Each structure stands twice: as structure tokens, then as C-alpha cells.
Amino acid sequence: MLERLLAPYVSGSIPLPTECTRHLPYFKTLKIFDAESQDRSMLMREYLEEWYRASRREPYYDSHKRDDAFTGYWSWEAAAITYLLDIDDSSYRNAKFYPVDLVDFARSIQAPRFSEAKPEKQELRVKSGQECPKSGTWETLDIPLQQRKFAAGEIMQAENASYGITVWRYIGD
Structure with a gap:
């Protein structure tokens, strides 16, 4: 479901899944x-109508019975899908778990919908230990910050990395 929500905002085409990792209730959104x-x-x-009962395997199910910090049940995905697909919600605006205020707010500020989504230019990133896809200057997303020039095909390695896997970001020629 999340891949379908985000696909129009990501450059390049990705195959859309036909299953959901968390089966109930989310697989029904694919329809x-x-x-x-x-x-x-x-x-x-x-x-x-089926959302709460279908959520019985989710950690939030029945949390109102066991937790003082209960804040309510909301089908956030219903709001996102309704807004992004520009679905007429008049037949379910009063549904128990539908966050109508969120959809109304998105509509009031005219947030971008699928048809208006323009993917931002994505940064070129590569994990340390992989071949450099493009010659130029690269910078680590690590502490301490490192900058190095790599040639295309060269194995990209970081020295004294603080994290387990270093990610390099292309910053230019």
C-alpha cells in the first residue's frame, strides 16, 4: 500500500506490489x-466499515482497553488514499474511523495529488563497498564527514566510519 501511495512521487517506474506485507486490513486498499x-x-x-475488525492482528487493536495513552483509532491510509486519488468521500465522511478533518485540511491547502506530483531530483547515493557509478566528488553521510573523488567503476570505501555502513552522496564533478 505504501509503495502505491508513494510511487507517483518517486522518479522512475517501480513495479507495484500485488500483496501487502501487513495483510489485513491493508490489502483491501489495493482494490x-x-x-x-x-x-x-x-x-x-x-x-x-471493515477496518477495525480487519485490524485485529495489529498492535493498536483494542488498545483502548489496556492503555491510558489511547488517542483513538484512525484509518490514516483511508485519508491519504481519498485525498491523493481525489475520491468523493460524501458517502463515508461520517465513517467511524475516517479522519475527515485531515482530508478537509489537505483539500483546503491544495496539497499535490497524484496527477500533480512532480518527483524531485533524486540524489545519487551508493553504499560503501560498491562500484562508483559516476566519476566525480562524493561525500559521506557519516561522521566524520569525508569527501573524495572516485572514478567510475572504482570501489567506494570510507575510512574511520562511525556507522556500520557508510553511504556516499554524489556532489558533483
Whole structure:
């Protein structure tokens, strides 16, 4: 589900999964993404009607019975999908677990939807120990900060890295 939510905002095409790592309740959202636009409202309404019962294997299920810090149950994904796919939510605006205020807020500020998403230029990053894909100056995302020039094909290594795996970021020629 998350890959489908983020795919339009990431440059390049990625194969969209046909399963969800957390099966219930989230796999039912895949039908909403794949449906014709006129059918999405009905599918989301059905999703919200089953959401809490389908969440019975999630850690938050029944947390109101065991925790003083309970803040409520919300199907955040329903709000995100509704907004990003521009689904008419009039048939489920009053659904028990639907955060309608969040959707209304997103609509009021006109946050970008899928059709408007323009992926930002992605940084070129490579893990230490891999071949350099592009000649130029690279910088570690580590402490202490290191800068080095690497030639394409050269194995990228860091010295005195504080973290287990060093990631190099391309900063230019």
C-alpha cells in the first residue's frame, strides 16, 4: 500500500506490489487503487466499515482497553488514499474511523495529488563497498564527514566510519 501511495512521487517506474506485507486490513486498499474512479468511493466505504475488525492482528487493536495513552483509532491510509486519488468521500465522511478533518485540511491547502506530483531530483547515493557509478566528488553521510573523488567503476570505501555502513552522496564533478 505504501509503495502505491508513494510511487507517483518517486522518479522512475517501480513495479507495484500485488500483496501487502501487513495483510489485513491493508490489502483491501489495493482494490481501491486498481478500481475505476467511479467505483472507488464504494470500495473505500466498504474498507472503512471493515477496518477495525480487519485490524485485529495489529498492535493498536483494542488498545483502548489496556492503555491510558489511547488517542483513538484512525484509518490514516483511508485519508491519504481519498485525498491523493481525489475520491468523493460524501458517502463515508461520517465513517467511524475516517479522519475527515485531515482530508478537509489537505483539500483546503491544495496539497499535490497524484496527477500533480512532480518527483524531485533524486540524489545519487551508493553504499560503501560498491562500484562508483559516476566519476566525480562524493561525500559521506557519516561522521566524520569525508569527501573524495572516485572514478567510475572504482570501489567506494570510507575510512574511520562511525556507522556500520557508510553511504556516499554524489556532489558533483
